Amino acid sequence: MGVETEIQIKIKTANPFEARAKMEHIKFLSSLDTDILEKLVKLGKNNNAIQQLKNNFSMIESFLG
Structure with a gap:
């Protein structure tokens, strides 16, 4: 609990x-x-990670299923 x-x-x-x-x-x-x-916080503090999520989210999402 x-x-x-x-x-x-x-x-x-x-x-x-x-x-x-x-x-x-x-x-x-x-x-x-x-x-x-x-x-997630570590990624959120990384500008490169944020840009990758913004620009490549569809690809990332399809890769992860």
Whole structure:
């Protein structure tokens, strides 16, 4: 049985629809284990990784199945 903790965060968005989408994505991410979150954060801090995701997401997604 895990520990459940509530946190409060601020997000910046262009409109309320984008805010809702971001909140749903963050909720999903909170369900991932710490090891995966650490790897995603590492990628998120790497400008090259971000560019690769932006430019090649379809290829990456098809490769992973």
